[in-house]
Each structure stands twice: as C-alpha cells, then as structure tokens.
C-alpha cells in the first residue's frame with residue numbers, strides 16, 4: 001500500500017511529547033503525595049503512673065523515687081506546672097488526656113466517655129487498623145477509654161485493649177503483668193499510639209501503706225526506664241517515638257483531710273501532676289514553666305501525629321517543642 005503523502009506527523013510519538021508527558025505525570029503524581037510531616041514523631045506512648053503525688057516525684061528535691069526519669073531529663077522535657085484542673089480520679093483523669101475534655105465520667109467503669117478519643121480520631125483520619133492503637137491497663141475499668149457514646153462515633157474506630165485480669169469488670173492485675181504485656185504487644189504489633197496505666201502508687205496509697213506507695217513510684221520509674229530503652233533498641237520505634245509520662249491525679253496535700261491516702265478534690269496535692277516527655281521533637285534537658293493541663297495532652301498528641309481533635313478543649317504544648 002502506498003503511503004499517504006502530506007500526512008501530519010503524529011506529535012504524540014515525538015521525543016518532545018514524551019518529555020512534556022513525563023513532566024506532567026511527575027508533577028501530577030507529586031500532588032497526590034502525603035504532605036511532608038512537621039514532626040519526626042511517628043509513634044506515641046502515654047504512660048500513666050496512677051495517683052503519684054507531685055511531692056513524691058519531681059517535687060521531691062533529690063528525685064530519690066524517680067532516679068531514672070531524673071537522669072533521662074538530659075534527653076527530655078519536664079513541665080513544672082502541669083495540672084489536672086477538674087476531676088482528680090482515675091477514669092475522669094485518663095478520659096481528659098484521651099479526649100481533651102474534662103468530662104467527669106463515672107469512676108467505676110460503667111460509663112464511656114462522651115467525646116471521641118485521640119485514638120478514634122487518629123484511626124479514622126489515617127484509616128489505621130486497631131492493631132496499631134492500644135489501651136493497656138492494670139485497672140480493668142480503663143477499658144472504657146476504647147469507645148465513646150457520641151452517636152456518630154460509638155462502636156467505631158476502636159483501639160485494641162488489654163485491661164485488668166481479662167477485660168472490663170474482671171478486676172485489677174499486677175503492674176508487672178501490664179509491663180510484660182506492654183512489651184509483647186509492642187514487639188508483636190507495630191503500635192503507633194497507646195496509653196498505659198500502672199496502678200501501684202494509687203492502690204498502696206489508698207491502703208495507707210506509705211512504703212508500698214513509694215516503692216510503687218520507684219517500680220514504675222524502673223518500667224519507664226526499661227521501656228524507653230526497649231523503644232530505642234527497636235528499629236521500628238528508635239528516634240521516631242514520643243514517650244509521655246504523667247499522672248491521672250495526685251493525692252491530698254500533707255495535712256489536708258487524710259493526707260496521701262485519698263484524692264478527689266482540687267487541693268494542690270490532688271491537681272498538681274507530672275508531665276515528663278522524651279522524643280525526637282522535644283527540647284532536651286529543659287524544664288518548662290508554662291502552665292499546662294491534662295486536656296492539653298490530646299491536642300499535643302494530635303499535633304505531633306498530624307491529625308485534628310476538633311472536640312478537644314486543650315491547647316498544643318508548643319513551648320516544649322524543639323522548633
């Protein structure tokens with residue numbers, strides 16, 4: 001067959017066309033990329049030392065009950081004015097950290113939070129599986145942190161739980177069991193967000209056993225130290241994991257009511273709590289005197305992990321960030 005003369009050249013077959021097409025595809029593809037994150041943190045663990053009073057942790061001048069945290073301050077940040085400004089009990093305190101709202105839920109485990117948690121927002125925002133978000137708790141009642149009653153959220157985007165002897169209403173277990181489980185959960189899953197509760201200071205305090213109370217603070221200090229070393233020795237977590245240490249509440253100030261045995265009001269002993277954090281985005285060897293509070297944890301976690309918690313009443317603790 002004879003070739004047609006004067007046929008227009010097919011520009012789509014020319015090298016120039018390929019060049020422009022490549023540029024188009026390259027920039028078109030880039031637009032769909034996830035934006036560059038503002039922070040190095042990719043995983044966050046919140047470790048709660050239940051009911052340790054500030055005067056026995058950072059407020060004790062020699063730091064004799066928190067020797068590991070005291071040494072780790074070289075790598076981290078401590079907030080000297082951190083408060084639970086509302087309901088100084090276990091379930092409400094943990095709820096405030098996770099939702100960014102002081103809700104005053106029942107303290108026995110019969111009531112779920114009203115607002116969605118940072119776990120639910122994170123799982124929904126990034127479509128993450130429940131194997132990456134965990135509630136790990138010595139106290140079984142904290143299983144309520146795994147859900148909320150807001151109609152549009154209830155029963156959805158729920159983190160995994162490992163609470164108490166065997167879930168809600170099965171009783172407390174030992175902190176040593178919680179620590180063992182925490183290590184196996186973080187080894188066997190790529191955990192991206194978790195809150196962990198250790199009971200001992202609170203339970204010993206209620207029993208009026210001051211020696212066991214102080215030993216509980218020492219034991220949790222050791223767990224914290226071991227867990228930080230575990231994270232930093234694991235390639236999945238090393239240098240991209242934030243560890244926050246805090247309390248749900250303190251205990252009555254000395255001379256107030258029954259002293260260290262109970263808690264529940266807004267005396268200085270009950271509301272002044274610990275905030276200590278390690279991770280790639282925090283200042284190091286730094287004591288922050290800006291007043292912050294329990295509900296700020298939710299907003300700060302969300303900021304570091306790149307999602308929003310629109311229902312939080314807290315603020316981002318920007319003064320503890322490196323930049």
Ligand SMILES: [Zn+2]
Pocket residue numbers: 051090202203206263
């Ligand atoms: Zn208590």
Ligand SMILES: [Zn+2]
Pocket residue numbers: 251252253256262263264265266267268269270271
């Ligand atoms: Zn009090």
